[in-house]
Amino acid sequence: MARRRKKILDIGRFSELLRDRGYRVTKQRLAVHTAMLTLGHATADEVLEYIEDRQKGLKVSVSSVYNILSKMADMGLYNRIQGIGSRIVFDVNPGRHIHLYDSRAQLFKEIEDDELTSLIDAQLKRRTFRGYRMDRFDLHIICHPSRKKKVQ
Amino acid sequence: MARRRKKILDIGRFSELLRDRGYRVTKQRLAVHTAMLTLGHATADEVLEYIEDRQKGLKVSVSSVYNILSKMADMGLYNRIQGIGSRIVFDVNPGRHIHLYDSRAQLFKEIEDDELTSLIDAQLKRRTFRGYRMDRFDLHIICHPSRKKKVQ
DNA sequence: GTTGATGCAAAGGCTTTGCAACTAA
DNA sequence: TTAGTTGCAAAGCCTTTGCATCAAC
Numbered sequence: 618m619a620r621r622r623k624k625i626l627d628i629g630r631f632s633e634l635l636r637d638r639g640y641r642v643t644k645q646r647l648a649v650h651t652a653m654l655t656l657g658h659a660t661a662d663e664v665l666e667y668i669e670d671r672q673k674g675l676k677v678s679v680s681s682v683y684n685i686l687s688k689m690a691d692m693g694l695y696n697r698i699q700g701i702g703s704r705i706v707f708d709v710n711p712g713r714h715i716h717l718y719d720s721r722a723q724l725f726k727e728i729e730d731d732e733l734t735s736l737i738d739a740q741l742k743r744r745t746f747r748g749y750r751m752d753r754f755d756l757h758i759i760c761h762p763s764r765k766k767k768v769q
Numbered sequence: 770m771a772r773r774r775k776k777i778l779d780i781g782r783f784s785e786l787l788r789d790r791g792y793r794v795t796k797q798r799l800a801v802h803t804a805m806l807t808l809g810h811a812t813a814d815e816v817l818e819y820i821e822d823r824q825k826g827l828k829v830s831v832s833s834v835y836n837i838l839s840k841m842a843d844m845g846l847y848n849r850i851q852g853i854g855s856r857i858v859f860d861v862n863p864g865r866h867i868h869l870y871d872s873r874a875q876l877f878k879e880i881e882d883d884e885l886t887s888l889i890d891a892q893l894k895r896r897t898f899r900g901y902r903m904d905r906f907d908l909h910i911i912c913h914p915s916r917k918k919k920v921q
Numbered sequence: 922g923t924t925g926a927t928g929c930a931a932a933g934g935c936t937t938t939g940c941a942a943c944t945a946a
Numbered sequence: 947t948t949a950g951t952t953g954c955a956a957a958g959c960c961t962t963t964g965c966a967t968c969a970a971c
Binding site: 791792793795797798828829830831832833836837855 | 924925926927928929930934935936
Binding site: 703704705717719720726728730733736737740741744746748749750751752753754755756757758759760761762763 | 855856857869871872878880882885888889892893896898900901902903904905906907908909910911912913914915
């Protein structure tokens, strides 16, 4: 019983989606989505930094990055997960639910584990939450590096 | 294989712990912990509001609430979980890992599910995360009310 | 009496908002 | 052309910090 997952939209489908919904395809939106495709999950200023590093010519403001990330999240394209503290982390993959949080470096790493995802999903689906219907889940595995040396 | 859980500290043990570690037992700390025992999880201003409602006589400042909650979290007494957006939510129970998030009301509800907790814990324990050791996990089940009428 | 803890106000960090200028369609 | 977007700056919110005062021990 494989879990059905939403797919990450490449730039082409991303543009299509915008157009389909009557939104404009702007350089800023393309740049943000491109950044998210590479970064996986990122805060607004990580996205901004990424863009500034790769596209010197393109001007993108902080507020636009926020607006774009928020709009995409509201459209269901990204998830809002969250860092400890007060920073919003956006996740490009709506189907990605398991995050490893490095409590020392204070950043998220990716975990791909379909078996675990399916297992939890199955468990949750057969449970009832009085009066509530589950949309999705987020599993945060809080970890610390197990060795002194820098881990990769 | 029941999961061993840290216990919630009642006020007496809370005071003991403070004294044992060389910290002072202040009215503010007692008030904050009392609030947390009732609220389960709360943001700093929810704690403050709770205290102001019940103990008109006692003066507690915002910064003290923050300081106290942070210190307790650093001592491992509370967990920092997080609301969507930029607010830090503290959880009084270090052994409580499953949270139902009502996305409409934007608040957390409690889920007690030892079976599910044990299951996930067991799964995580038998997995390896290259270079990382797991401290704990947080499962957020994002839900919406399934009926129009207000749910309890 | 000693320190650690508190309260206040100011500073900080991240996010949102208002609005004129811009640009995709 | 024209309505949706952007960029800028200001405002907002929550959290942290510095320091004089206070109180637990």
